[in-house]
Amino acid sequence: MSEKVFKGVEIVGTSDQSFSHAIEVAVARARQTLRELSWFVVEEMRGGLQAGRLEYQVTLRVFFRLEAQDAADSGGTLV
Amino acid sequence: MSEKVFKGVEIVGTSDQSFSHAIEVAVARARQTLRELSWFVVEEMRGGLQAGRLEYQVTLRVFFRLEAQDAADSGGTLV
Amino acid sequence: MSEKVFKGVEIVGTSDQSFSHAIEVAVARARQTLRELSWFVVEEMRGGLQAGRLEYQVTLRVFFRLEAQDAADSGGTLV
Amino acid sequence: MSEKVFKGVEIVGTSDQSFSHAIEVAVARARQTLRELSWFVVEEMRGGLQAGRLEYQVTLRVFFRLEAQDAADSGGTLV
Amino acid sequence: MSEKVFKGVEIVGTSDQSFSHAIEVAVARARQTLRELSWFVVEEMRGGLQAGRLEYQVTLRVFFRLEAQDAADSGGTLV
Amino acid sequence: MSEKVFKGVEIVGTSDQSFSHAIEVAVARARQTLRELSWFVVEEMRGGLQAGRLEYQVTLRVFFRLEAQDAADSGGTLV
Amino acid sequence: MSEKVFKGVEIVGTSDQSFSHAIEVAVARARQTLRELSWFVVEEMRGGLQAGRLEYQVTLRVFFRLEAQDAADSGGTLV
Amino acid sequence: MSEKVFKGVEIVGTSDQSFSHAIEVAVARARQTLRELSWFVVEEMRGGLQAGRLEYQVTLRVFFRLEAQDAADSGGTLV
Amino acid sequence: MSEKVFKGVEIVGTSDQSFSHAIEVAVARARQTLRELSWFVVEEMRGGLQAGRLEYQVTLRVFFRLEAQDAADSGGTLV
Amino acid sequence: MSEKVFKGVEIVGTSDQSFSHAIEVAVARARQTLRELSWFVVEEMRGGLQAGRLEYQVTLRVFFRLEAQDAADSGGTLV
Amino acid sequence: MSEKVFKGVEIVGTSDQSFSHAIEVAVARARQTLRELSWFVVEEMRGGLQAGRLEYQVTLRVFFRLEAQDAADSGGTLV
Amino acid sequence: MSEKVFKGVEIVGTSDQSFSHAIEVAVARARQTLRELSWFVVEEMRGGLQAGRLEYQVTLRVFFRLEAQDAADSGGTLV
Numbered sequence: 001m002s003e004k005v006f007k008g009v010e011i012v013g014t015s016d017q018s019f020s021h022a023i024e025v026a027v028a029r030a031r032q033t034l035r036e037l038s039w040f041v042v043e044e045m046r047g048g049l050q051a052g053r054l055e056y057q058v059t060l061r062v063f064f065r066l067e068a069q070d071a072a073d074s075g076g077t078l079v
Numbered sequence: 080m081s082e083k084v085f086k087g088v089e090i091v092g093t094s095d096q097s098f099s100h101a102i103e104v105a106v107a108r109a110r111q112t113l114r115e116l117s118w119f120v121v122e123e124m125r126g127g128l129q130a131g132r133l134e135y136q137v138t139l140r141v142f143f144r145l146e147a148q149d150a151a152d153s154g155g156t157l158v
Numbered sequence: 159m160s161e162k163v164f165k166g167v168e169i170v171g172t173s174d175q176s177f178s179h180a181i182e183v184a185v186a187r188a189r190q191t192l193r194e195l196s197w198f199v200v201e202e203m204r205g206g207l208q209a210g211r212l213e214y215q216v217t218l219r220v221f222f223r224l225e226a227q228d229a230a231d232s233g234g235t236l237v
Numbered sequence: 238m239s240e241k242v243f244k245g246v247e248i249v250g251t252s253d254q255s256f257s258h259a260i261e262v263a264v265a266r267a268r269q270t271l272r273e274l275s276w277f278v279v280e281e282m283r284g285g286l287q288a289g290r291l292e293y294q295v296t297l298r299v300f301f302r303l304e305a306q307d308a309a310d311s312g313g314t315l316v
Numbered sequence: 317m318s319e320k321v322f323k324g325v326e327i328v329g330t331s332d333q334s335f336s337h338a339i340e341v342a343v344a345r346a347r348q349t350l351r352e353l354s355w356f357v358v359e360e361m362r363g364g365l366q367a368g369r370l371e372y373q374v375t376l377r378v379f380f381r382l383e384a385q386d387a388a389d390s391g392g393t394l395v
Numbered sequence: 396m397s398e399k400v401f402k403g404v405e406i407v408g409t410s411d412q413s414f415s416h417a418i419e420v421a422v423a424r425a426r427q428t429l430r431e432l433s434w435f436v437v438e439e440m441r442g443g444l445q446a447g448r449l450e451y452q453v454t455l456r457v458f459f460r461l462e463a464q465d466a467a468d469s470g471g472t473l474v
Numbered sequence: 475m476s477e478k479v480f481k482g483v484e485i486v487g488t489s490d491q492s493f494s495h496a497i498e499v500a501v502a503r504a505r506q507t508l509r510e511l512s513w514f515v516v517e518e519m520r521g522g523l524q525a526g527r528l529e530y531q532v533t534l535r536v537f538f539r540l541e542a543q544d545a546a547d548s549g550g551t552l553v
Numbered sequence: 554m555s556e557k558v559f560k561g562v563e564i565v566g567t568s569d570q571s572f573s574h575a576i577e578v579a580v581a582r583a584r585q586t587l588r589e590l591s592w593f594v595v596e597e598m599r600g601g602l603q604a605g606r607l608e609y610q611v612t613l614r615v616f617f618r619l620e621a622q623d624a625a626d627s628g629g630t631l632v
Numbered sequence: 633m634s635e636k637v638f639k640g641v642e643i644v645g646t647s648d649q650s651f652s653h654a655i656e657v658a659v660a661r662a663r664q665t666l667r668e669l670s671w672f673v674v675e676e677m678r679g680g681l682q683a684g685r686l687e688y689q690v691t692l693r694v695f696f697r698l699e700a701q702d703a704a705d706s707g708g709t710l711v
Numbered sequence: 712m713s714e715k716v717f718k719g720v721e722i723v724g725t726s727d728q729s730f731s732h733a734i735e736v737a738v739a740r741a742r743q744t745l746r747e748l749s750w751f752v753v754e755e756m757r758g759g760l761q762a763g764r765l766e767y768q769v770t771l772r773v774f775f776r777l778e779a780q781d782a783a784d785s786g787g788t789l790v
Numbered sequence: 791m792s793e794k795v796f797k798g799v800e801i802v803g804t805s806d807q808s809f810s811h812a813i814e815v816a817v818a819r820a821r822q823t824l825r826e827l828s829w830f831v832v833e834e835m836r837g838g839l840q841a842g843r844l845e846y847q848v849t850l851r852v853f854f855r856l857e858a859q860d861a862a863d864s865g866g867t868l869v
Numbered sequence: 870m871s872e873k874v875f876k877g878v879e880i881v882g883t884s885d886q887s888f889s890h891a892i893e894v895a896v897a898r899a900r901q902t903l904r905e906l907s908w909f910v911v912e913e914m915r916g917g918l919q920a921g922r923l924e925y926q927v928t929l930r931v932f933f934r935l936e937a938q939d940a941a942d943s944g945g946t947l948v
């Protein structure tokens with residue numbers, strides 16, 4: 001059956017190393033709270049340059065599958 | 080009084096039938112958890128084609144009214 | 159250490175006065191629930207004109223810092 | 238001779254059934270007033286969700302051919 | 317019944333005071349000619365700086381409801 | 396006094412020669428009906444290739460000044 | 475192993491019935507020539523209105539998996 | 554019958570003279586290989602300035618009609 | 633004679649009061665260094681929310697007329 | 712002589728390591744089939760997160776020079 | 791060695807003749823001040839229509855190579 | 870006091886290694902001339918493929934704080 005529902009959340013990860021590492025940081029944090037992560041989309045890449053640093057900042061939208069309401073305990077919630 | 084606040088959540092609905100049906104699937108799931116849904120915006124339309132199927136996938140942003148904090152029990156929460 | 163994670167939520171504030179006031183309305187509501195607000199981005203400005211009114215409506219994405227999971231009680235949650 | 242001029246007007250059609258039907262509603266209304274309709278472009282798809290409904294709303298730009306000024310009676314006018 | 321049709325027109329309002337005032341100027345002018353104004357969308361914000369001035373310029377799309385053709389006298393016309 | 400209002404209309408001009416000529420075609424037609432044309436913006440450039448031709452097609456938004464309502468006879472009308 | 479390569483092709487399907495049907499028309503044609511179709515993205519929705527018709531036109535980008543070069547006979551080619 | 558399928562290809566033409574001429578260069582090359590060209594869309598206009606030159610570069614998407622598979626010899630192929 | 637050249641520079645102004653005031657801050661600073669300012673375009677509106685503040689931040693592109701090179705002392709320079 | 716023509720093809724490369732590596736994967740595959748590759752543009756960056764993985768996915772448009780038709784054997788073909 | 795740095799500047803050229811000529815006007819002015827111009831991108835095409843004129847206005851971003859700092863006298867400066 | 874002004878400059882960095890390295894190249898060059906760099910935004914990622922190479926090219930907008938005019942010696946200048 002093909003009726004599935006996913007939710008997207010917007011998160012920003014930062015890193016001193018690279019954009020790829022900033023994505024890993026953001027995804028690792030998302031995995032602490034959300035189950036059934038499915039895919040992400042890169043929305044924006046920026047960076048901080050103050051005090052001689054170079055900080056990579058990536059804005060992602062991360063999507064995960066929503067279970068049906070009566071199965072809410074085993075998946076993410078909508079709000 | 081005109082000071083209202085709404086929150087938007089991003090959800091993806093899928094269907095074997097049509098984009099309109101994928102929207103209905105997503106909205107029905109949102110109604111299980113959220114009250115006072117107000118409007119939605121279609122962000123993206125994609126589809127899956129693997130194994131001979133044609134799956135319609137619609138990304139929506141769905142908006143609902145936020146009650147004042149002391150009335151949080153009767154409406155959606157911000158986070 | 160530079161590995162931080164932020165979450166963005168989309169909110170819409172309305173006002174009879176101006177777009178700047180509609181932003182204040184939305185931010186004040188976000189502060190009731192979320193700690194460590196960091197920045198916002200204006201996504202869209204619209205308005206209502208029915209019955210002779212002029213209502214300013216601003217869609218914002220508001221970002222706040224996510225604490226590590228074991229510190230979730232002192233910060234926002236991801237979902 | 239290839240020197241033709243078209244005008245575009247922006248209209249929004251709504252329907253309880255589907256986006257395709259909302260387009261039909263908008264085009265049917267345009268045909269009451271405009272002759273020589275040529276093509277349309279879908280600009281935005283939104284919807285209303287209040288009171289348990291699901292209303293499809295489509296914003297179109299509809300284009301029709303402008304006749305030369307001395308033939309204005311048989312075609313659309315520019316303003 | 318949910319089959320409604322709206323028309324959008326693009327107008328630019330200018331003001332010496334603020335963008336919010338420029339919107340009020342544009343909407344006030346639209347109300348001289350159009351009935352049943354419903355909503356507007358801000359498309360662009362620019363400004364003039366010549367001769368030491370600061371002029372706020374806002375481009376809006378303003379939408380109003382179209383009556384059925386036989387009721388055209390009480391509402392806006394399509395072209 | 397800085398409170399002026401302009402209206403924008405969308406027109407498409409075509410030409411066998413060049414995009415610049417297609418713009419001239421569209422502007423010449425607009426001048427037959429509209430007074431106080433002020434500026435235009437190029438929105439899209441396309442072309443027709445059927446039957447060995449190359450037809451240039453330019454979509455413009457053309458803006459003209461709206462007089463106050465009681466002076467409508469000397470300028471463009473809003474709808 | 476995660477090193478895969480896909481190619482995207484842009485196709486336009488048309489239908490008298492609906493946008494969903496126009497997508498089916500385009501995908502059915504792509505399946506005559508391409509193997510291992512994976513997903514599609516809707517890029518644009520337009521339509522034809524001449525002679526009283528309403529023709530739905532959908533522009534898609536359709537993606538399929540590219541096999542390694544020495545396996546070109548069993549999959550799509552790059553150009 | 555309204556079920557037609559078109560394919561779009563992206564080509565870049567360059568010229569020392571003008572953007573219009575760069576389009577002619579690209580279209581002339583496309584006509585050497587493709588039949589039933591239908592329309593094009595201008596995607597981007599850039600230019601080269603090295604060594605004192607001014608080279609016009611236009612990126613187009615050119616669309617042509619796809620015949621049914623059993624008629625592939627008389628038209629373009631999908632890949 | 634119509635051959636004029638303008639240069640655009642991107643500046644960000646901030647204010648505690650409103651977006652309109654942030655624009656005034658940015659324009660006032662530009663007027664300290666640049667002559668013949670002509671117009672500006674609003675590119676982005678963001679804000680800072682740390683420590684309970686609400687700081688309005690506006691990104692503008694400000695355009696000013698470039699004199700011919702031999703008159704560079706009385707106008708802006710290109711780089 | 713400045714009349715050159717290039718063709719762009721859209722490819723997606725995936726990698727477990729980084730976006731830069733995903734680009735290398737896509738380009739290496741393109742070099743198996745296409746000669747005279749000239750440049751690429753990154754269109755979109757997404758990723759897969761299922762089953763605990765982090766897969767980087769990059770959508771590129773890759774451009775290569777088209778020879779004149781009578782030299783088609785030594786270069787890429789248009790379709 | 792592949793580590794090069796370029797700077798982009800935004801300029802607007804105007805002409806009574808065509809968009810191509812407006813680009814030539816802008817580029818000729820840039821060449822008075824900047825060395826090692828490399829490429830440009832067309833950002834926007836607009837025009838002036840007041841007093842019966844048709845003035846073509848093109849906004850370009852022009853890029854030139856930055857030498858290393860100790861060679862600043864022979865190239866463009868960064869600010 | 871919250872009235873600050875920043876200027877943005879557009880620079881392109883190139884590298885044989887990765888997009889992250891190309892950003893470092895661009896930022897290092899900017900630091901030779903500009904003080905008080907604050908942040909950057911990635912605008913575009915492209916690359917060169919000629920002669921078997923793979924060159925990463927990143928277009929950034931880099932922002933730095935502008936001091937008041939009488940303090941121009943210690944900061945960046947506006948033009």
